[in-house]
Amino acid sequence: MQPSDEQVKLARSLMVQLGMHVDERHMFQRLSTGQKRRLLLARAQAHHPRALILDEPTSGLDMDASLSLLTLMRNFCNEGRAMIITTHHIDEIIPEIDRVVLIKQGQLIANGPKAKTLTSAQLSALYQTDLHVSENNGWYRCWHGRA
Template sequence: MIEFKNVTAFQQQHQVFDGFSLHIGEQERVAILGPNGAGKSTLLKLVTREIYPVVRDGSHLKLFGDETVNLWALRAKLGFVSQDLQEDYTPYTTGLEVVLSGFFGAIGAHGHLQPTSEQIAKAHAMLEVVEMADYAERMFQRLSTGQKRRLLLARALVHEPRALILDEPANGLDMGASLGMLALMRKFCGQGRGMIVTTHHIDEIIPEIDRVVLIAQGKLVADGPKAEVITSENLSRLYHTPLRITEQGGWYRCWHA
């Protein structure tokens, strides 16, 4: 699905990655864990082509085996939800319009974008999936953070993507909204699809995720099966804080040691 090989990338004038390599296969469910500033969001912006890597011999970034990506085709393969997208969204857009905008890669409603009856029906179906059918006519700005995040998830699902990419999906949500988002993530994984989640909270790593990648300061720190990577020793080193990790029923929790 995604292959970084010796990738170098900048955010404005700051070099985030230098010779970074990572491979994620189709249908894999992966959590990318790291502190703020580790490079998680930059990694996802490279995938979604918001930014591009430095062109160098022996370096490439491939999506589904190709270096050259058609963004329209990519949307049908990868659904994307982020807090940045939520903050950039047009406030006077209705819930239905938010979901419909996923068909056009737009942020908000635009008069020249005319959805078909099939697209409207599909958008209503996705509102049902994320339990937001009653909010189809509500303005985006009047919704809670959790409700907005659900609408963006529905927007990402309209193309029935092969995988979801979620950038800190429960960030800023209260306890109830956070648990609801995690339940929707589990439902998506239950359909045999891939998922990439970036986070700095291990309690956002749902049981269905089986691989964890640790990054810090743009470098790969650890990569492997979840049980082998999420350890007290690894996370204490990652966050420069003595931590104690426990696991119960596939969920992980963290305490100060």
């Protein structure tokens, strides 16, 4: 079944929006991991979802590809749509995410607003090691040891 003209137009528009238009004729298998993730995000957006669920969205990406994908995630949320992500890396939690759930071995450890959940004490307890957390403009970072 061939896509309609409207579907092709929408796909091209999304590819331009995601910076993928130059790769339009490349085989999916030949794309980089970052390009594949952007293309899959475009495919998901073609259905105009109200929400996306992403699992470890920047895993395996270099810094440029990670930052590009995080920007696309922010744009999606800023359009009034919802996003759920699973991650072990708090620097993947975009400022637009406002609620965090911490789970360990299938058990709920914490659930609440990001500022009250992503704390040094909570994450140190979760990972059973001394961790320090800082926040800057809605972005969180974590490192081992004291500040």
